[in-house]
Structures are given as structure tokens and as C-alpha cells.
Amino acid sequence: MATYVIQRLGLMLLTLFAIVTLTFFLMHAVPGGPFVSERMLAPEIEAALNAKFGLSDPIWLQYLHYLRGIAMFDLGPSFKYPGVSVNQMIADGLPVTLRLGLLAVICVIALGVPMGIVAALNRNKWPDTGVMLLATMGVAIPSYVIATVLLYVFALKLGWVPTFGLDDWRGYILPVLALAGFWISFVARLSRSSLLETFEQDYMTTARAKGLRPGQVLFKHGLRNSLIPVVTVLGPVVANLVTGSFVIEQIFALPGIGRHFVLSITNRDYTAIMGITIFYAALLMVMILIVDLLYLWLDPRIKLSRQSA
Amino acid sequence: MIGPILSVRDLRTSFFSQRGEVQAVRGVSFDVAPAEMLGIVGESGSGKSITCMSILRLLKANGRIKSGEALFDGRDLFKLDEDEMRDLRGNDIAVIFQDPMTSLNPTLTVGEQVIETILRHRRLTRAQARQRAIELFELVRIPSATARLKSYPHEFSGGMRQRVMIAMALSCDPKLLIADEPTTALDVTIQRQILMLLKELQTRLGMAVILITHDLGVIAEVTDHIVVMYGGMVMEQGNVRDLFARPRHPYTQGLLAAVPDLRDDTHHRLTPIPGSPPDMAHPPEGCPFAPRCPHTMQQCVAAMPPLFDGARCWLQHPEAPRVAGVNELEPA
Numbered sequence: 001m002a003t004y005v006i007q008r009l010g011l012m013l014l015t016l017f018a019i020v021t022l023t024f025f026l027m028h029a030v031p032g033g034p035f036v037s038e039r040m041l042a043p044e045i046e047a048a049l050n051a052k053f054g055l056s057d058p059i060w061l062q063y064l065h066y067l068r069g070i071a072m073f074d075l076g077p078s079f080k081y082p083g084v085s086v087n088q089m090i091a092d093g094l095p096v097t098l099r100l101g102l103l104a105v106i107c108v109i110a111l112g113v114p115m116g117i118v119a120a121l122n123r124n125k126w127p128d129t130g131v132m133l134l135a136t137m138g139v140a141i142p143s144y145v146i147a148t149v150l151l152y153v154f155a156l157k158l159g160w161v162p163t164f165g166l167d168d169w170r171g172y173i174l175p176v177l178a179l180a181g182f183w184i185s186f187v188a189r190l191s192r193s194s195l196l197e198t199f200e201q202d203y204m205t206t207a208r209a210k211g212l213r214p215g216q217v218l219f220k221h222g223l224r225n226s227l228i229p230v231v232t233v234l235g236p237v238v239a240n241l242v243t244g245s246f247v248i249e250q251i252f253a254l255p256g257i258g259r260h261f262v263l264s265i266t267n268r269d270y271t272a273i274m275g276i277t278i279f280y281a282a283l284l285m286v287m288i289l290i291v292d293l294l295y296l297w298l299d300p301r302i303k304l305s306r307q308s309a
Numbered sequence: 310m311i312g313p314i315l316s317v318r319d320l321r322t323s324f325f326s327q328r329g330e331v332q333a334v335r336g337v338s339f340d341v342a343p344a345e346m347l348g349i350v351g352e353s354g355s356g357k358s359i360t361c362m363s364i365l366r367l368l369k370a371n372g373r374i375k376s377g378e379a380l381f382d383g384r385d386l387f388k389l390d391e392d393e394m395r396d397l398r399g400n401d402i403a404v405i406f407q408d409p410m411t412s413l414n415p416t417l418t419v420g421e422q423v424i425e426t427i428l429r430h431r432r433l434t435r436a437q438a439r440q441r442a443i444e445l446f447e448l449v450r451i452p453s454a455t456a457r458l459k460s461y462p463h464e465f466s467g468g469m470r471q472r473v474m475i476a477m478a479l480s481c482d483p484k485l486l487i488a489d490e491p492t493t494a495l496d497v498t499i500q501r502q503i504l505m506l507l508k509e510l511q512t513r514l515g516m517a518v519i520l521i522t523h524d525l526g527v528i529a530e531v532t533d534h535i536v537v538m539y540g541g542m543v544m545e546q547g548n549v550r551d552l553f554a555r556p557r558h559p560y561t562q563g564l565l566a567a568v569p570d571l572r573d574d575t576h577h578r579l580t581p582i583p584g585s586p587p588d589m590a591h592p593p594e595g596c597p598f599a600p601r602c603p604h605t606m607q608q609c610v611a612a613m614p615p616l617f618d619g620a621r622c623w624l625q626h627p628e629a630p631r632v633a634g635v636n637e638l639e640p641a
């Protein structure tokens with residue numbers, strides 16, 4: 001087990017290295033640069049800036065410098081915001097994003113899975129139709145529309161929650177819902193179909209034939225088996241949610257890192273783009289590792305083979 | 310004489326889909342005596358499994374028992390409420406299914422799956438239930454029983470899994486065990502072991518067993534009575550010896566002719582029954598076997614034959630023409 005985790009971590013480092021390399025060279029293949037904007041800089045100033053950030057060095061040298069930084073967890077200075085490092089950008093935005101993201105993850109699990117259960121248990125009856133209608137809307141309607149409608153109804157018209165800011169707990173409700181809406185719906189649909197499939201299994205008939213109560217049949221025999229596909233998507237979902245959303249952060253005026261991610265691209269803020277990409281990639285890989293470890297616990301048929309263990 | 314432990318009368322079960330009603334079981338009646346082994350034989354689609362799932366009331370959501378009664382120990386199973394039925398399942402009536410690969414939950418240890426059944430129906434502590442599970446594993450001869458409790462189903466072979474299923478079914482000393490094709494999914498060598506184990510346990514524990522199968526060879530050795538089903542109905546019933554010695558229904562005769570006889574040295578081919586079973590969404594008015602029967606008469610297509618002393622065939626009517634080998638003994 002421990003060897004397996006160490007192996008996986010080693011593999012992750014390798015993957016990360018590939019990602020760093022790819023983003024680095026892709027970035028430099030994109031036309032334009034951080035200091036080419038509408039406002040024309042004097043050539044001398046641009047040259048001086050390029051020299052300061054090492055942009056006039058040969059590209060392989062820039063790459064090596066960057067790698068050295070990464071190895072020491074230094075994502076470099078931002079090209080656009082003088083005196084601010086990318087590490088700092090992430091550190092500033094992360095607490096807000098992380099809090100929102102984790103709350104959204106909790107919502108996805110605590111609402112999505114039960115919604116799927118209710119729908120599956122009442123297949124083709126009104127609770128199923130209701131949940132599926134809601135979930136289909138949640139998957140189909142973009143988050144910014146949901147966010148805007150939520151804001152209009154609950155903040156503007158009813159005044160139950162503030163329109164922006166996170167000064168008290170009520171401020172979190174709308175952004176979290178808007179952020180999680182899609183994934184709640186997605187997970188609800190997935191759990192429903194997965195459960196319905198599990199209900200068809202022979203061992204479910206066995207469980208009923210043993211005289212077990214409906215609760216035992218559902219939770220002990222049904223849920224665990226049907227959660228496997230749900231856990232599969234949950235990994236990437238967590239990575240996605242805790243890295244924030246540009247749109248939601250923009251609409252609710254939240255100082256998260258999702259905003260930096262998008263702005264850094266339009267700004268050609270090389271180090272910021274790469275830093276945030278690498279951060280996201282690392283997070284995603286950790287989540288996938290956690291999911292894979294969860295499988296071991298959920299499904300005893302999955303065993304670490306001797307070669308990898 | 311002691312009355313039957315289970316008495317099924319005029320059971321009718323249908324499935325409803327967008328295509329309409331599929332009449333899977335159309336008026337089935339039979340009795341199971343205490344401590345006897347009853348065989349129900351039939352091709353797939355003959356309604357044999359549906360009959361048993363109806364008795365247990367474990368039909369799929371679109372299935373419905375339309376009429377009939379199933380008297381078990383004097384109580385009509387179809388009139389019990391769901392709670393009473395649940396107390397009965399796995400306790401007084403237990404089942405073994407066809408495929409031991411899929412009938413055990415892959416995410417729970419086999420021990421847990423046996424123990425939970427015991428705990429559901431008996432007032433025992435977990436430790437006592439575990440002890441009982443070990444005894445059961447020894448009873449069905451699973452080697453190193455104590456250690457194997459902690460194994461998962463995928464760590465067992467097919468035959469061992471079926472033994473686990475049997476242990477689970479026997480956990481609460483059922484009065485009636487329904488074995489739905491318990492050997493069909495197993496290797497031939499294992500089939501016999503499991504069958505003999507079932508027979509041995511049946512005699513030893515004195516329980517009644519309904520053995521559902523499509524394999525007449527399986528049934529001949531172990532059962533006392535046989536019910537032959539076709540098209541959702543009982544075609545012929547009687548005790549094993551008579552039925553094998555003098556099958557009276559052309560369908561039963563066809564089934565027997567399709568079984569290889571290893572003592573037969575002549576190299577003749579097996580005789581298959583031509584045609585295929587009827588579509589139960591549009592069941593025929595007359596005898597369901599008429600389209601495939603070598604002795605069909607006008608009467609067979611026109612009207613459903615009643616059971617003439619255990620055989621549902623117009624040829625058993627006192628005024629029917631004599632056909633050699635069917636209603637007339639072949640010349641010696």
C-alpha cells in the first residue's frame with residue numbers, strides 16, 4: 001500500500017514535469033508577450049522589462065531557470081502585477097476559493113447523492129420526475145444564468161442574502177449553489193442511473209430473498225456498489241470546484257483564484273498562467289490518487305497487483 | 310396423512326409492458342409435501358422460475374400475481390402483508406439462485422452475508438451468529454470454514470460460491486427451500502456434487518425442496534415428484550418413477566427423447582423437439598404444445614385440454630384415438 005502510494009507520487013512528479021514542459025513551450029509559441037498591449041511602450045523600456053524578467057535569454061535558459069524555481073516551489077514573479085509573485089497570487093485567492101469550493105463539494109455529495117436515491121426509489125413517479133427535471137435544468141443551464149437568477153430572486157427581490165461579499169455566512173449561499181448547481185445535477189443523474197442498474201443485479205434479489213428490510217437492502221447492498229461510478233467523477237469534480245470559477249467569482253465579486261486564471265491569459269502573464277495550470281494539475285492528480293485509494297476500500301475485487309504493490 | 314407444506318392453486322402471474330400483457334404463468338397448481346423434493350422441469354420461458362418467484366413475491370416491478378393462492382403452513386402467502394412476508398423469506402422459505410457468480414454481493418464478505426441473514430431472523434448476538442455461520446460452512450463442506458468467512462465472493466470458485474448460497478439459505482432452518490436451477494451455471498463435475506449435497510441436506514434436515522431445472526437428468530436421481538411445465542402451465546405431473554417409465558404427455562416424451570442415454574451403444578442422434586415455445590404475449594387458445602406436437606389433432610388447437618389424471622393432453626381423453634407410445638403401451 002505505502003509502496004503503491006510512493007510509486008504513484010513518483011509518477012505524479014513525472015507527469016507534472018511533462019505538464020510544466022508542455023505549458024512552458026506552448027506559452028512561448030503563442031504570439032505576443034506580456035508587455036505587448038494597447039499602450040505602446042518605448043522600445044528601450046520594453047527591452048529593459050524583457051531583460052529584467054529574463055525574456056531576452058534563450059528559451060532553453062528561461063526553461064531551466066523556471067524548472068529550478070518550480071523545484072523550490074517558486075512559481076516566479078507575476079509579469080503583470082509588479083512586486084507580486086505567483087505564489088502570492090495563489091495564496092491570496094486560495095482561501096476564499098477553497099472555502100467556496102469545499103462547501104460546493106459538500107453540497108454536491110449531500111444533495112446530489114440523496115437526490116439520485118430519491119429519484120431511483122420512486123422511478124417514474126412524481127419525485128423522480130421532479131428531481132430529474134431539476135437535474136436536467138441544472139446540467140443544461142449555464143452557471144452564470146443560474147447565478148444571475150439566484151441573485152435576482154433571493155438577493156434583490158427577497159433580500160434574504162447579500163448581493164455580494166462574504167462578510168457573513170449568508171453571503172456564501174448563492175455562490176456555493178451557483179458553483180455546485182451543475183455538479184449536484186450531474187451527480188444526481190449519475191447516482192440515479194447507477195442505483196437503478198444496481199437494483200437489477202442478482203445479489204439485490206438475494207438480499208430481498210433473505211428477508212432483509214428495505215433499508216438494509218438499499219444501504220448495505222445497493223448503495224456501496226452503485227457509488228463506485230459516483231466516486232470516479234467526484235475526484236475531478238473536487239479539483240474543478242476548489243480551483244474556483246472565473247464566472248461565479250466575477251458575478252459575486254469574490255477575490256478567488258479563478259479570476260486570476262482567466263485574466264492571466266488575456267494579460268499573457270506567462271508565469272501566472274503556468275503557475276495556476278501547474279497548481280490545478282497537481283491538485284487534480286492528488287484527487288485522482290485519493291479516488292483510486294477509495295476504490296480499494298469500496299470494491300474488494302480491486303486489488304493492488306504484486307508488481308505495483 | 311400429513312397435509313402439504315406448500316399448496317399452490319391456480320396461480321396466474323403476468324408481466325405488463327408497453328407491448329401489453331405477457332402471461333408467464335397461467336393457472337398452475339401443485340403440492341409440496343413436507344420433507345419431499347419436488348422437481349419442476351421446463352424449458353426457459355415455461356414459467357417455472359416465475360412460479361417460484363411468485364410464491365416468494367419477489368417479482369420484478371412490472372410483474373403481478375393476478376390470481377391464485379399459495380398456502381404455506383396453512384397461510385395464504387398472497388394475503389400476507391409485506392412485513393409478514395419479509396419475516397418468512399430467508400427464514401421459513403429460502404432460495405438458491407442459478408448463478409452463484411452474480412447472486413452474492415461482491416462488496417461484502419461471504420461471512421457477513423450469512424451472518425446478516427441469521428441476525429435478521431434470530432435473536433442472537435453477533436458472535437453467536439458467527440459461530441452458526443461457521444457450522445453452516447462446515448455443513449456444506451467449505452474447507453477451513455472459519456478462515457473463509459472473511460473471504461469475498463470473487464475469491465471462491467463457482468461450486469464453493471454455490472455452497473455459500475446454500476449455507477446462507479439453510480441459515481434459519483427453512484421448512485421449504487427453493488432451488489432455482491442451482492447447478493446450471495456450474496461445471497458438470499461440480500453439478501453432481503452440489504446436487505448430492507442438496508439431496509443429503511434435504512434428507513438430513515427434513516426440509517421440503519423445490520428443485521427447478523431444465524435438465525431431466527438432474528431430476529431423476531433426487532426428486533420424489535415431478536411437475537413438467539410448458540407455456541406457463543403444468544403439462545404433466547406425477548411421481549418420478551411413473552413419469553420416467555410411462556410419460557403420458559407428448560411434451561414429456563419429447564423431453565425424455567432429447568436426453569442422451571449413456572447406456573445406449575447404438576449411435577443414433579438425439580431427437581430434438583422441433584419448433585420453439587409459444588409467445589406468452591399471445592398465448593394460444595388450445596394446448597400450448599400443439600404447434601410442436603407430433604400427434605396434434607383439431608381438438609388440440611381448438612381447446613385447452615384439462616389435466617387427465619396428471620397429464621394435460623387430449624389424447625388422455627377416454628374417447629381419444631389410440632396412439633402407440635402415447636396413450637397406448639407399446640407392444641412388448
